[in-house]
Amino acid sequence: ELLHTYSLIHDDLPAMDNDDYRRGRLSNHKVYGEANAILTGDALLTYAFELLAAPGANKPETQLRIIREVAVAAGKDGMVGGQIADVAGEGRTLNLEEIEAIHKGKTGALLMASARLGGILAGGTEQQVQALTDYSQALGLAFQIKDDILDVVGNSEILGKPAGSDLRQGKATYVSLLGLEGAEHQLHAEILKAQAALKLFGEAAIFLGELAFYIEQRQH
Numbered sequence: 001e002l003l004h005t006y007s008l009i010h011d012d013l014p015a016m017d018n019d020d021y022r023r024g025r026l027s028n029h030k031v032y033g034e035a036n037a038i039l040t041g042d043a044l045l046t047y048a049f050e051l052l053a054a055p056g057a058n059k060p061e062t063q064l065r066i067i068r069e070v071a072v073a074a075g076k077d078g079m080v081g082g083q084i085a086d087v088a089g090e091g092r093t094l095n096l097e098e099i100e101a102i103h104k105g106k107t108g109a110l111l112m113a114s115a116r117l118g119g120i121l122a123g124g125t126e127q128q129v130q131a132l133t134d135y136s137q138a139l140g141l142a143f144q145i146k147d148d149i150l151d152v153v154g155n156s157e158i159l160g161k162p163a164g165s166d167l168r169q170g171k172a173t174y175v176s177l178l179g180l181e182g183a184e185h186q187l188h189a190e191i192l193k194a195q196a197a198l199k200l201f202g203e204a205a206i207f208l209g210e211l212a213f214y215i216e217q218r219q220h
Helices: 002-011 028-032 034-053 060-074 079-088 096-106 108-121 126-153 174-217
Strands: none
Touching (some): 002 079, 028 034, 079 096, 096 108, 096 126
């Protein structure tokens, strides 16, 4: 949650998405200024690793593994890398493979890390952790596709942020590439992939299956 919030604060900055609202309220930099917003994001990022490195009940090798998992997900091969590719892609025509690569990093990496860490800390087998990886990758793409759809058809008051911001910034999205109907079809396909990955867990994963359904139906 700390890493996610840091990423949103930085994402809203004028140098990035330049959004004035987040979750129905003024963005951090609009209230406290850009310098404080940058420093707040930095503080949340470092505090996340302070918590991960704190002594606890986990074995040292497990603790090192989860620290590395989070670092990779948040860094150049994950969220930051996806954001860099997203900024570089503004005003360009991207293909579906390029858009998916951006969002597997920008949106999906932290979500995947969350799912994998749950499996690792619960003592799951490699097969179970891989199933959670497959589930979360599909869920992350589904979340982003739904975001792209809501950016076109959503209501700013319900979304809690300005609708149409991707269009204004010239960003390539699933809707701009596939059309609204095509994006909705792709969304449903990713939801089916996510639910299929959960079959290994049976009834124990009912909540995760319902979460996938919620993402497909959400309006904000």
